[in-house]
Amino acid sequence: MIDFSLSDEQKRFLDLAREFSSKEIRPVALQYDRDGTYPESILKKARELGLMYTNIPCEYGGSGMTFVTHYLVTEALNYDCCAIGQMIGIAHLSTGAILLGGTEKQKKKFLGRMTESYRSACFCLTEPGAGSDAGAMNTSAQRKGDKYILNGSKCYITNGQHADLLCVFATSDRSLGTKGISCFVVPRDTPGIRVGRVEDKMGHRAMVVAELFFEGVELTKENLIGEEGQGFKLAMMALDRGRANITAICTAIGQKALDEATKWAKEREQFGQPIGSFQGVHFMLADMYALIMASRAMYLQVGWMLDRDIKCSIEAAAAKCFASDAAMKVTTDAVQILAGTGYMKGAVVEKLMRDAKLTQIFEGTNQINRIVSGRGVLTGKSLLF
Numbered sequence: 001m002i003d004f005s006l007s008d009e010q011k012r013f014l015d016l017a018r019e020f021s022s023k024e025i026r027p028v029a030l031q032y033d034r035d036g037t038y039p040e041s042i043l044k045k046a047r048e049l050g051l052m053y054t055n056i057p058c059e060y061g062g063s064g065m066t067f068v069t070h071y072l073v074t075e076a077l078n079y080d081c082c083a084i085g086q087m088i089g090i091a092h093l094s095t096g097a098i099l100l101g102g103t104e105k106q107k108k109k110f111l112g113r114m115t116e117s118y119r120s121a122c123f124c125l126t127e128p129g130a131g132s133d134a135g136a137m138n139t140s141a142q143r144k145g146d147k148y149i150l151n152g153s154k155c156y157i158t159n160g161q162h163a164d165l166l167c168v169f170a171t172s173d174r175s176l177g178t179k180g181i182s183c184f185v186v187p188r189d190t191p192g193i194r195v196g197r198v199e200d201k202m203g204h205r206a207m208v209v210a211e212l213f214f215e216g217v218e219l220t221k222e223n224l225i226g227e228e229g230q231g232f233k234l235a236m237m238a239l240d241r242g243r244a245n246i247t248a249i250c251t252a253i254g255q256k257a258l259d260e261a262t263k264w265a266k267e268r269e270q271f272g273q274p275i276g277s278f279q280g281v282h283f284m285l286a287d288m289y290a291l292i293m294a295s296r297a298m299y300l301q302v303g304w305m306l307d308r309d310i311k312c313s314i315e316a317a318a319a320k321c322f323a324s325d326a327a328m329k330v331t332t333d334a335v336q337i338l339a340g341t342g343y344m345k346g347a348v349v350e351k352l353m354r355d356a357k358l359t360q361i362f363e364g365t366n367q368i369n370r371i372v373s374g375r376g377v378l379t380g381k382s383l384l385f
């Protein structure tokens with residue numbers, strides 16, 4: 001029943017992604033991190049090679065990979081820099097609701113146009129007053145005849161400054177709570193969209209995060225994804241996929257940290273021998289390896305469930321919590337093994353430790369994800385085993 005062997009096609013995609021990461025991303029990762037550079041030329045190349053819209057079906061211009069293959073490729077693309085890796089793969093979360101709830105005509109039109117460019121999409125849920133409590137959003141979609149008028153603002157939007165396609169959640173009736181929220185697909189060139197502050201961040205520095213304002217943006221039924229009031233449900237379903245994606249990204253961060261620590265443990269000598277010969281260091285490397293193995297197994301399981309259309313909210317939330325806590329621990333231990341050298345700016349493990357922190361915060365903080373999985377465990381509804 002359980003088979004971890006890869007198909008020839010998966011091996012081919014993985015080789016391509018690993019080569020791309022080592023040739024295109026590794027040489028600039030530290031420099032882009034230092035300067036907070038938008039990785040434009042890398043995004044262009046990734047799109048040309050079919051590494052950008054990996055999970056989008058071929059009929060809409062994507063590479064049509066299964067979820068398992070997409071997550072394997074995601075781990076490979078995030079190995080050398082998860083900020084650049086996430087800019088490449090941002091469409092996975094941001095087109096999730098459109099793929100789930102859009103009509104054939106909407107997918108062909110909006111996703112078809114998006115995949116012609118490298119600027120991809122963004123997922124606009126969070127607002128200044130609505131972070132963990134996303135359902136408390138203020139951005140409104142007022143119906144006027146056959147039009148919807150969008151007003152409000154979103155914050156911390158990954159790729160918000162550049163995305164060609166915006167997936168926006170807005171409420172048409174706050175008194176209905178989450179049931180008043182609808183999902184809209186909005187092309188960037190729609191009048192009334194303004195980019196606000198572009199954030200200066202602790203980590204993920206080559207991943208562009210911005211504030212967005214919607215000022216009388218006129219939309220029609222063609223922009224509405226699913227039914228009115230279905231938006232929050234679509235956002236949560238897209239986040240199940242996104243959380244599996246983060247689990248793969250955390251695995252990449254951890255693997256890179258372990259590889260750096262292992263290399264150093266073999267090279268660095270103290271007390272007349274490599275530090276890797278001390279049992280205290282073996283124990284750290286062993287625990288790091290176990291956490292990475294488990295994180296990888298978790299994203300493969302959730303990907304397997306998604307490929308079979310099995311509901312996986314509990315598993316995706318649990319995997320995201322586990323893998324992000326694991327990435328934080330593994331990167332902290334990697335800095336410990338490199339010690340003074342690892343603590344300095346310009347050390348790969350120093351960057352990895354800063355990058356790991358975000359994975360415990362976005363796509364639902366780990367407190368919120370523990371609420372999702374804890375409540376799920378209590379209902380016992382969709383547990384696989």
Ligand SMILES: Cc1cc2nc3c(=O)[nH]c(=O)nc-3n(C[C@H](O)[C@H](O)[C@H](O)COP(=O)(O)OP(=O)(O)OC[C@H]3O[C@@H](n4cnc5c(N)ncnc54)[C@H](O)[C@@H]3O)c2cc1C
Pocket residue numbers: 122123124125126130131132133155156157158159201204209358361362363364365366367368
């Ligand atoms: C770099 C970055 C990129 C992002 N990209 C996007 C994006 O592309 N699109 C998007 O929509 N959003 C994005 N976000 C937003 C992100 O999802 C939110 O930051 C996150 O959901 C938390 O919201 P908040 O920051 O307002 O924290 P708050 O909700 O204010 O939480 C503060 C603290 O309170 C805790 N807390 C809150 N409620 C509870 C509770 N019920 N029980 C226990 N603890 C609780 C939280 O866990 C946290 O520790 C991004 C954020 C960052 C930092």
